Amino acid sequence: MKKILILICALCSMSAMAQDIIIKQNGxxxxxxxxxxxxxEIKYKRWTNLNGPTFIEERDDVFMIxxxxxxxxxxxxxxTAQQNATLNSxxxxxxxxxxxxxxxxxxxxxGGKEIPTNYAQSIMGNDWNDFxxxxxxxxxxxxxxxxxxxxxxxxxxxxxxxxxxxxIPFFAVSGGLRLTSTTLMATGIVNMAxxxxxxxxxxxxxxxxxxxxxxxxxxxxxxxxxxxxISF
Numbered sequence: 001m002k003k004i005l006i007l008i009c010a011l012c013s014m015s016a017m018a019q020d021i022i023i024k025q026n027g028x029x030x031x032x033x034x035x036x037x038x039x040x041e042i043k044y045k046r047w048t049n050l051n052g053p054t055f056i057e058e059r060d061d062v063f064m065i066x067x068x069x070x071x072x073x074x075x076x077x078x079x080t081a082q083q084n085a086t087l088n089s090x091x092x093x094x095x096x097x098x099x100x101x102x103x104x105x106x107x108x109x110x111g112g113k114e115i116p117t118n119y120a121q122s123i124m125g126n127d128w129n130d131f132x133x134x135x136x137x138x139x140x141x142x143x144x145x146x147x148x149x150x151x152x153x154x155x156x157x158x159x160x161x162x163x164x165x166x167x168i169p170f171f172a173v174s175g176g177l178r179l180t181s182t183t184l185m186a187t188g189i190v191n192m193a194x195x196x197x198x199x200x201x202x203x204x205x206x207x208x209x210x211x212x213x214x215x216x217x218x219x220x221x222x223x224x225x226x227x228x229x230i231s232f
Contacts, residue, residue: 019047021066022057027116030057037065037073063110064119074123098123098207100199107135107199127202134198141191148184151177 022030022044032044035054042057042065065073101109106120121128155177162170 023064100203138195145188151181
């Protein structure tokens with residue numbers, strides 16, 4: 001009995017691996033058996049009814065195909081004639097519209113549509129961990145900038161209180177808050193810029209249209225001053 005159960009599990013596992021998966025632009029997944037992947041249409045039979053009718057999907061509506069052997073094809077939005085003219089025959093046309101978007105959850109958009117995180121990870125491959133690192137760096141910089149602005153507001157408030165009360169401690173607190181706010185804002189801006197640049201640079205490696213964005217940073221803290229230089 002135990003051997004029979006093991007055999008059934010093995011057959012089920014092999015059966016599950018033998019199916020193709022069509023992932024549409026809207027995120028829907030279709031488990032199927034592919035019949036034909038053409039330049040305009042994709043023909044398939046649903047995995048739950050292999051003897052049933054043949055279905056057809058427009059290729060432009062498909063984001064990715066995962067084949068039964070584990071290989072993947074990423075399609076995306078159909079490029080314009082101008083984009084096609086700029087691509088080499090060896091380049092993936094479907095990645096020409098790939099862009100970094102700081103406001104999307106995955107950080108990637110294609111043709112104006114947000115790419116789900118699990119598919120974005122498949123596109124970025126080995127660069128995904130670095131991409132996430134730079135995303136988090138930018139987010140941390142944004143938080144530091146916000147805290148810096150809050151400290152600057154508190155500094156202004158304590159300065160006004162010192163002027164009104166003529167109490168020296170208020171001025172001392174105000175000075176400390178001002179220095180803290182300057183440090184936080186400068187560090188935040190640098191982290192945001194470096195994080196965004198890192199994300200764009202990695203995405204640029206997976207698209208055929210480079211952005212040409214190459215900033216350099218120089219940040220230093222001295223005894224009496226803080227310097228920040230960003231060049232593009």
